[in-house]
Amino acid sequence: MNSNNCFNDKVAIITGAAQGMGAAYAQILAAAGTAVVVADINSEKAEAVAAAINADGGKALAIKLDVGAPESCNACAQQTKEGFGRIDYLVNNAGLLSSATAAPLNEIAIDDYQRIMNVNTNSVLFMTQAVAPIMEETGGGAIVNTSSIGAWQTTGIYSVSKAGVNALTLNLAHILAPKGIRMNAIAPGTVNTEGMQPIMSVEQMSQWTAMLGNPTGEVAEAAMISRVGVFLLSDQASYINGQILPVDGGTIARL
Numbered sequence: 001m002n003s004n005n006c007f008n009d010k011v012a013i014i015t016g017a018a019q020g021m022g023a024a025y026a027q028i029l030a031a032a033g034t035a036v037v038v039a040d041i042n043s044e045k046a047e048a049v050a051a052a053i054n055a056d057g058g059k060a061l062a063i064k065l066d067v068g069a070p071e072s073c074n075a076c077a078q079q080t081k082e083g084f085g086r087i088d089y090l091v092n093n094a095g096l097l098s099s100a101t102a103a104p105l106n107e108i109a110i111d112d113y114q115r116i117m118n119v120n121t122n123s124v125l126f127m128t129q130a131v132a133p134i135m136e137e138t139g140g141g142a143i144v145n146t147s148s149i150g151a152w153q154t155t156g157i158y159s160v161s162k163a164g165v166n167a168l169t170l171n172l173a174h175i176l177a178p179k180g181i182r183m184n185a186i187a188p189g190t191v192n193t194e195g196m197q198p199i200m201s202v203e204q205m206s207q208w209t210a211m212l213g214n215p216t217g218e219v220a221e222a223a224m225i226s227r228v229g230v231f232l233l234s235d236q237a238s239y240i241n242g243q244i245l246p247v248d249g250g251t252i253a254r255l
């Protein structure tokens with residue numbers, strides 16, 4: 001991208017950026033000239049992603065973050081402001097894929113339910129409350145949340161948590177628009193990431209996505225999803241607000 005692009009000299013926080021789609025977001029945005037905060041509960045892996053971006057000539061800072069804890073989200077936003085002076089973009093990407101294999105809703109332990117909802121869903125609110133006032137100081141910004149086509153399925157806590165992300169996206173988009181902040185969400189289909197690999201083999205991912213209705217059975221790689229999220233952050237998407245965009249190879253997943 002050229003030096004006039006909307007990402008040059010801007011600042012982004014990406015949650016869950018130590019691997020998978022989060023790391024892809026960080027790499028794409030850094031290559032476009034944005035200073036990126038690689039925020040993750042796994043600080044060792046976050047440091048490695050940030051170091052690789054810096055070695056490539058980009059600007060990255062790793063911050064240890066637990067998105068399920070409001071105080072950690074506030075600290076991350078403040079550290080970002082101290083380190084880079086402003087916040088223009090937020091990608092709420094962190095999530096617990098392992099929750100797709102949690103116990104059925106009628107039997108799930110309440111502690112597990114609350115922990116998963118905190119990380120997968122409430123985190124969107126915690127991070128937005130922490131970051132939006134800082135975005136406002138420089139005239140606004142853009143936020144992308146990470147839903148899933150699972151939001152339209154009946155696969156238990158994972159579905160419930162992602163349906164919550166959709167509802168937060170619609171509501172927060174309306175409230176934040178007058179402050180110059182847009183919010184959208186992407187709803188990926190099946191993506192071959194480090195988080196998915198312990199759950200199913202690539203062959204099983206392909207069978208799963210075909211079973212869900214993806215006509216080709218093609219499993220996405222992380223960047224195929226993240227680059228769409230980056231488009232939603234960009235000025236080219238300035239009139240897109242409050243949308244949930246499936247990025248799923250044509251899977252029709254609707255209740």
Ligand SMILES: NC(=O)c1ccc[n+]([C@@H]2O[C@H](COP(=O)([O-])OP(=O)(O)OC[C@H]3O[C@@H](n4cnc5c(N)ncnc54)[C@H](O)[C@@H]3O)[C@@H](O)[C@H]2O)c1
Binds near residue numbers: 022039067119188
């Ligand atoms: N992979 C898929 O097929 C798929 C499909 C639809 C939606 N999604 C969603 O996309 C997002 C990213 O998925 P992925 O496949 O790249 O996952 P991943 O498991 O590869 O990476 C998730 C990252 O989030 C971090 N994380 C977990 N809990 C955290 C916490 N409390 N605080 C901060 N960081 C935390 C992990 O350390 C990890 O680095 C998730 O929200 C997931 O639910 C994934």
